[in-house]
Amino acid sequence: MRRKLNSAVGIIVTGILASAALAQSTYVLEPLGDVPEGGFLSRAFAINNNGWIVGASKITDGDDPRQAAVRWLPGMTEPELLSGAADFDFSRAMVLNNENQIGGYAEILDPFEPPKAFLHHDDTGFDFFVGEDNNPDLRGSRMGRLTNFGKVVGWVLPSELSFGNRGYVYDIGTEDLTILNPVPPNGNLALAHGINSSGLIVGTASDEPDKNGFRRAVRWPVGSTDAEFLPGFDNINARFDDVSAAWVGEDGIVRGMPETVMRTASSLPKTFRGCGIRTRKRFAFSAHRTAWIG
Amino acid sequence: MKVRGQNSDGLMLGGFGYKDGEHSNQFFANHVGVIWTEDTGWIDVNSLIVGGPADYQIVEVTGISDNGTLCGSAINADGNIEAVRLSSACLTLDVDQIVVDQPATFTLANGTPGARAAVLAGFGGTPSIFHQVNGWCATFGFDARLAKTKIRVAFTGIFDRDGRLVRERTVRSKVRGLTIMFQAAENGTCPEECMSNIVTRIAE
Numbered sequence: 498m499r500r501k502l503n504s505a506v507g508i509i510v511t512g513i514l515a516s517a518a519l520a521q522s523t524y525v526l527e528p529l530g531d532v533p534e535g536g537f538l539s540r541a542f543a544i545n546n547n548g549w550i551v552g553a554s555k556i557t558d559g560d561d562p563r564q565a566a567v568r569w570l571p572g573m574t575e576p577e578l579l580s581g582a583a584d585f586d587f588s589r590a591m592v593l594n595n596e597n598q599i600g601g602y603a604e605i606l607d608p609f610e611p612p613k614a615f616l617h618h619d620d621t622g623f624d625f626f627v628g629e630d631n632n633p634d635l636r637g638s639r640m641g642r643l644t645n646f647g648k649v650v651g652w653v654l655p656s657e658l659s660f661g662n663r664g665y666v667y668d669i670g671t672e673d674l675t676i677l678n679p680v681p682p683n684g685n686l687a688l689a690h691g692i693n694s695s696g697l698i699v700g701t702a703s704d705e706p707d708k709n710g711f712r713r714a715v716r717w718p719v720g721s722t723d724a725e726f727l728p729g730f731d732n733i734n735a736r737f738d739d740v741s742a743a744w745v746g747e748d749g750i751v752r753g754m755p756e757t758v759m760r761t762a763s764s765l766p767k768t769f770r771g772c773g774i775r776t777r778k779r780f781a782f783s784a785h786r787t788a789w790i791g
Numbered sequence: 792m793k794v795r796g797q798n799s800d801g802l803m804l805g806g807f808g809y810k811d812g813e814h815s816n817q818f819f820a821n822h823v824g825v826i827w828t829e830d831t832g833w834i835d836v837n838s839l840i841v842g843g844p845a846d847y848q849i850v851e852v853t854g855i856s857d858n859g860t861l862c863g864s865a866i867n868a869d870g871n872i873e874a875v876r877l878s879s880a881c882l883t884l885d886v887d888q889i890v891v892d893q894p895a896t897f898t899l900a901n902g903t904p905g906a907r908a909a910v911l912a913g914f915g916g917t918p919s920i921f922h923q924v925n926g927w928c929a930t931f932g933f934d935a936r937l938a939k940t941k942i943r944v945a946f947t948g949i950f951d952r953d954g955r956l957v958r959e960r961t962v963r964s965k966v967r968g969l970t971i972m973f974q975a976a977e978n979g980t981c982p983e984e985c986m987s988n989i990v991t992r993i994a995e
Binding site for chain 1: 793794795796797799800801804836839840841842843844847849851853854855856857858860861862863864865867869871872873874875876877878879880881883913915917918932933970972987988989991
């Protein structure tokens with residue numbers, strides 16, 4: 498056996514994984530621990546094909562809500578803080594690609610300072626690629642997806658808008674940032690959630706002003722910055738209040754989520770009543786171009 | 792149901808489910824981690840756990856790698872939210888506490904009777920992948936290379952009629968204090984992989 502494996506070393510392949518493993522249906526649970534000096538809370542948000550996991554862990558004890566972006570390398574049973582994470586009140590590493598690039602959001606706990614999306618590098622720390630130096634008009638930002646081909650999509654909060662996000666796509670290599678608009682002419686909200694290597698972007702957007710809670714599954718065709726409704730979704734849009742396209746594959750398959758927004762909050766604790774908080778029922782959908790199932 | 796993650800081809804989804812009246816993170820403890828494939832539909836992932844510590848309730852599945860490893864969050868025995876990794880358990884590996892120069896028992900289970908298995912060791916680094924190599928299709932979650940042409944093989948053997956393989960191995964004192972990772976693979980499963988969980992031990 499040793500001889501056989503030794504002879505195989507020369508053809509160790511990196512980056513090729515057997516998707517057939519998905520057929521396996523049982524698992525071994527491995528706890529990933531907390532930051533040792535912090536509180537008892539950690540969450541994992543993404544894993545890549547190299548076994549890296551990213552997430553957040555509480556960095557103080559007691560009721561202090563502060564969390565810091567962390568990662569687990571293969572074999573780690575406790576998280577390690579991303580370099581520079583301790584400089585923020587709250588940060589979460591939410592996405593990760595197979596190049597071990599990490600993204601998320603960070604903020605200083607201030608009601609007038611919304612969270613900002615970041616890319617993290619071991620050597621330089623947190624890179625707030627949206628806003629600040631390259632686009633100071635953008636107040637806040639979040640990251641929806643970080644691809645293996647170096648594109649990031651998400652959404653920003655332009656400073657001139659009290660509400661009403663815009664989507665964006667960012668190229669890590671060229672550092673080009675493109676803002677994505679809602680459905681013209683009257684839409685006032687757009688969030689980009691997914692992109693494939695062809696440049697097709699999907700997400701959710703509104704087509705009328707002042708209807709922030711009512712969104713439709715949309716796409717931004719290659720080369721366009723204006724959203725258009727995903728074709729064939731009229732029935733879904735009619736049945737659900739919010740419809741979000743969350744992911745698009747290389748073959749054009751779109752996956753996402755329709756929601757029913759319920760107007761009553763009677764099932765919520767009293768402290769939530771009358772606060773404008775809506776409860777939501779969510780359903781998963783799977784769409785192949787113009788059709789959907791589920 | 793809320794989707795929180797998927798693998799790269801979108802054929803496997805993960806997320807959480809909740810009941811009416813439990814719609815926000817205020818009720819996080821009542822969420823149920825779920826996974827979806829077209830063949831199975833939505834499944835409570837808690838029902839699929841065959842190894843690891845008990846008393847963990849998985850409340851969300853947020854990430855899925857292309858070899859089927861999941862990550863997410865659980866409520867642990869102390870009632871706290873804790874990140875978890877869910878490794879495919881084609882094989883289940885258990886290793887005694889490692890004390891240098893003393894034998895430790897390695898127990899491998901759930902194998903195919905009569906099939907060969909190998910347990911490799913490593914200290915971290917990038918995964919070692921074998922793709923159709925002498926009957927081995929395996930992705931070890933650490934760098935198992937000892938040098939350019941050698942691999943850290945803890946042991947190999949044949950599964951008994953119960954699908955078990957038990958060996959004792961002694962770790963040398965020069966690795967005292969180091970964190971060692973172990974993982975097993977079964978031969979003859981190509982193109983699929985049959986891997987165990989990764990066991991991490993600090994050599995005392």
